[in-house]
Amino acid sequence: MEHKSTGDLTKAMLGKSSLDSYLRENEPFFADYSVAELLTGLYEKKSISKAALARAAGMSEVYLHQVFSGRRNPSRDRLICLCIGLEASLEEIQELLKHAALAPLYPRLKRDSIICHGILHHASLAEINDRLFAENEKTLF
Numbered sequence: 001m002e003h004k005s006t007g008d009l010t011k012a013m014l015g016k017s018s019l020d021s022y023l024r025e026n027e028p029f030f031a032d033y034s035v036a037e038l039l040t041g042l043y044e045k046k047s048i049s050k051a052a053l054a055r056a057a058g059m060s061e062v063y064l065h066q067v068f069s070g071r072r073n074p075s076r077d078r079l080i081c082l083c084i085g086l087e088a089s090l091e092e093i094q095e096l097l098k099h100a101a102l103a104p105l106y107p108r109l110k111r112d113s114i115i116c117h118g119i120l121h122h123a124s125l126a127e128i129n130d131r132l133f134a135e136n137e138k139t140l141f
Helices: 006-014 019-029 035-044 050-056 061-069 076-085 090-099 110-120 125-134
Strands: none
Touching: 006 019, 035 061, 035 076, 035 090, 050 061, 050 076, 061 076, 076 090, 076 110, 076 125, 090 110, 110 125
């Protein structure tokens, strides 16, 4: 199957006056996976138990299992906490945020810059939260 980038889809959308025809012609190229599926894919690449992940992400095991089963959709901050617990790369986190229809981390925002810096330098969630607190920014949890 042919692949269409986001840019290709945008061009196709701009070139169509009919939304219906655009949607029909591009249906196979729309993302159709859940946050739970994306997180599971990321989790399977890592060697961490779900109990250890829950501790590293600062959340209960019950909440974590609800997220992985698809019964709960995490907020942006909770999803970032999960990704930090999984030691995901900044690129993986940005992709997951976009697919979850959440705002990606934006370096022009001081809070997001602190979070990005922590991720890039493999800081723990506690270290990132400490720095956010020290800078008078909202902590991740």
